[in-house]
Amino acid sequence: MADTTAISWTKRTWNPWRGCTKVSSGCDHCYMFTAQHKRQQQTGNFELWNPEIVQRTKTWGDPLRWQRLAEKAGIIETVFTCSWSDWFHNKADDWRAEAWELVRRCPNLHFQILTKRAERMARHLPPDWGDGYPNVWLGVSVESQKYKWRLDYLRKCPARVRFVSAEPLLEDLELTPDQVAGIHQIIVGGESGPGYRPMDHAWARKILALCRQQGIAFFFKQSAAPRTEMGTRLDDREYQEYPLDLVAEAKALQTNLC
Numbered sequence: 129m130a131d132t133t134a135i136s137w138t139k140r141t142w143n144p145w146r147g148c149t150k151v152s153s154g155c156d157h158c159y160m161f162t163a164q165h166k167r168q169q170q171t172g173n174f175e176l177w178n179p180e181i182v183q184r185t186k187t188w189g190d191p192l193r194w195q196r197l198a199e200k201a202g203i204i205e206t207v208f209t210c211s212w213s214d215w216f217h218n219k220a221d222d223w224r225a226e227a228w229e230l231v232r233r234c235p236n237l238h239f240q241i242l243t244k245r246a247e248r249m250a251r252h253l254p255p256d257w258g259d260g261y262p263n264v265w266l267g268v269s270v271e272s273q274k275y276k277w278r279l280d281y282l283r284k285c286p287a288r289v290r291f292v293s294a295e296p297l298l299e300d301l302e303l304t305p306d307q308v309a310g311i312h313q314i315i316v317g318g319e320s321g322p323g324y325r326p327m328d329h330a331w332a333r334k335i336l337a338l339c340r341q342q343g344i345a346f347f348f349k350q351s352a353a354p355r356t357e358m359g360t361r362l363d364d365r366e367y368q369e370y371p372l373d374l375v376a377e378a379k380a381l382q383t384n385l386c
């Protein structure tokens with residue numbers, strides 16, 4: 129769980145807890161399960177590295193350290209939160225208030241909170257959430273049409289930035305303008321790793337066209353491939369668009385602090 133990451137749409141990852149339980153077809157080849165099974169074999173410790181036991185990690189000091197560095201440098205960094213779990217997992221309910229408090233104390237970090245448990249999101253936002261913390265992006269994963277209901281929950285949550293991860297994209301989502309109203313960014317990616325399932329670039333092109341029509345930032349992460357970050361171009365072009373200008377955000381933050 130290194131804090132910098134190969135995930136192209138973020139700068140860092142933070143896992144205040146790790147471990148999860150599978151909820152949908154997008155979880156079938158979950159990277160965290162593979163990695164923890166490997167560690168079980170390497171260490172012989174089957175409880176510590178049991179992917180289905182949600183447990184606190186020792187990384188709780190990381191955000192404050194990154195915050196100090198980012199503030200000193202006058203920048204804003206993105207932090208993908210819970211790449212080895214799910215922020216809204218019910219087994220983390222007792223720890224989340226403490227995690228929200230850390231998030232609040234780190235204005236130079238923008239936390240990208242992505243969930244497959246969209247139905248729990250609204251009920252587990254902090255009491256002072258208001259229209260959304262300025263440094264939190266809320267997102268849901270939608271891998272197939274069956275899980276488009278997650279978008280309904282996301283649209284109803286107030287948030288500074290709402291994003292969708294269509295990864296691993298397993299079929300044509302057939303998204304409509306109404307379904308993506310209020311969404312600021314869509315990330316598309318094929319599955320990677322052994323046994324990866326195919327992704328037709330035509331499905332990605334349709335999402336790109338919808339994003340262009342609706343003014344949504346489009347990020348193409350990769351094609352379906354045996355390894356991560358393979359085939360990062362769609363029709364010979366890279367698409368790495370963000371919903372916010374982080375340089376402008378950093379300048380505004382500095383001005384507000386002066």
Ligand code: SF4
Binds near residue numbers: 149155161212
């Ligand atoms: S929700 Fe995410 S972390 Fe949890 S099992 Fe599914 S893919 Fe893995």
